[in-house]
Amino acid sequence: MPTGVAIHDVRDQLFDAAERVLLRDGPSALTSRAVTTEAGVAKGVLHRHFADFDAFLAELVLDRVARLDDRITTLRGSAGTGTVADNLTHALTDLFRPVAVSIVSLVTSRDELRARLRRTRPTGIPFLTDTAIGIASYLTAERGLGRIAADADVDTLAPTLVGAVHMLAADRQGTQPEAGAVHRVVTAVIAGVERAPRRQ
Known part of the structure; x- marks a missing residue:
């Protein structure tokens, strides 16, 4: 070098x-x-x-998770525009790219890597947990705008959405889940809490 x-x-x-x-x-x-x-x-x-290979892998995971920030910021910025279902569909389809799904597989398949990540991230699985937090913040914003029911449990809805879309994305051999399939999941999950847009 x-x-x-x-x-x-x-x-x-x-x-x-x-x-x-x-x-x-x-x-x-x-x-x-x-x-x-x-x-x-x-x-x-x-x-x-890097101290060892697992230290390298931990830094790889954290680097790739940090790249979520821009996408989550874009999602939060969409609050009050379009429809909640369409905004979530677009964001979740974009977030669950093959590399993100592969990072989740990497973390769940290596005990030492998980143990190392637990030192700074004691709960959850990187990427999935971060995505759920971002989705919850978006839903909270939409709830404040009256586009999600005032009593909606966003802290349950968000991981439900993330888990369901992850199931769609897993084992797809390098392809993202189809937007139509993601939209069906999203509309099913938020069916009871999405409110019609307010008339101007």
Whole structure:
């Protein structure tokens, strides 16, 4: 590796390589050798920047989860526009891209990785939990606008939506769930709480 290359660039290179291996070959194929080979760097590069492979994987997961922020911000910004069902459908279809589903599979398949993540994130599964929190904040905004029933339990609705859409997305071999299927799930889950848009 050339001297003077910023650590952030190396991290991104390794993370991107890990993502490609994960998407192509699944969690069981993700090894330090597979990552460095995919990245085209020497085997020791990964261990110069991370304490061990599980530390690398934990940072990969947290980096990919951090990328949710923009999508969740966009969803919250849509409160009061369009319909609640359409806004949720668009967001959930976009959020459950193959890499996100693969990250969930990675976390659930590696005990040491889960244990390491628990040090800073004691509950839930990264990505799924973060998505549910974001969905709940959006539903709270819509409830404040009267587009969701005042007594709606958004803290139950949000993980229900996330879990149901995750079931649609799991094992799809690199494809996102179809928007129509997501919309059917969304409308079923929020059927009792969505309110008609107020007339201007």
